[in-house]
Amino acid sequence: MARSGHRLNRVPLLRWLVIESTAIVVMALLWATQGRLAGYSALVGGLIFLVPNTWFAYQVYKVEGARNMSRMVGNLFRAESVKIALTAVFFAAVFNLMEPIHVPALLFTFAVMVVMGAALRWFMRPRPQR
Amino acid sequence: MEMVFIAAALIIGLGALGAGIGFGLLGGKLLESTARQPEMANQLQTKTFIMAGLLDAVPMIGVGIAMYLIFVVAG
Numbered sequence: 001m002a003r004s005g006h007r008l009n010r011v012p013l014l015r016w017l018v019i020e021s022t023a024i025v026v027m028a029l030l031w032a033t034q035g036r037l038a039g040y041s042a043l044v045g046g047l048i049f050l051v052p053n054t055w056f057a058y059q060v061y062k063v064e065g066a067r068n069m070s071r072m073v074g075n076l077f078r079a080e081s082v083k084i085a086l087t088a089v090f091f092a093a094v095f096n097l098m099e100p101i102h103v104p105a106l107l108f109t110f111a112v113m114v115v116m117g118a119a120l121r122w123f124m125r126p127r128p129q130r
Numbered sequence: 131m132e133m134v135f136i137a138a139a140l141i142i143g144l145g146a147l148g149a150g151i152g153f154g155l156l157g158g159k160l161l162e163s164t165a166r167q168p169e170m171a172n173q174l175q176t177k178t179f180i181m182a183g184l185l186d187a188v189p190m191i192g193v194g195i196a197m198y199l200i201f202v203v204a205g
Contacts, residue, residue: 073160
């Protein structure tokens with residue numbers, strides 16, 4: 001296992017988090033022009049994306065290197081299952097506990113963040129440490 | 131009303147099936163490639179991570195829509 005403090009890849013986790021948070025706030029402000037409820041719902045939709053995805057990225061890069069690849073794949077499968085389960089639980093909680101809710105703002109922000117998150121990880125990918 | 135639950139079950143079930151097959155192939159290919167070229171492990175891990183993000187985009191949106199169907203449309 002990679003020793004703590006000695007990483008093989010430089011994972012820009014904090015950068016991703018900052019950029020995604022900024023995008024969520026911008027989307028929420030744009031939706032807020034339709035009303036306060038829409039802005040708030042957009043913010044919640046963005047957070048439903050952000051929390052499970054940050055946890056997923058952290059879990060996948062917990063172990064690195066060729067020797068630990070089978071553990072990394074196990075982590076990947078577990079992290080993906082938990083991510084989908086967390087997303088379902090968050091959506092269920094929001095639809096049950098938040099009344100009223102602006103559904104188009106919630107789902108649109110979530111969908112945009114899913115696509116944007118994938119693109120962000122593509123353009124700002126982890127680099128090997130030299 | 132029952133049709134809504136069937137629709138939600140289909141969305142989640144087929145999404146999970148697709149993601150499961152995709153992740154199985156992805157993980158298997160990663161292990162295979164790392165066994166062939168261990169020096170490429172870091173780059174392969176990064177590529178797998180990026181592909182995982184693309185792979186689960188549609189099932190994730192499907193989960194959101196299914197929850198909407200279950201808790202708002204049917205509920």
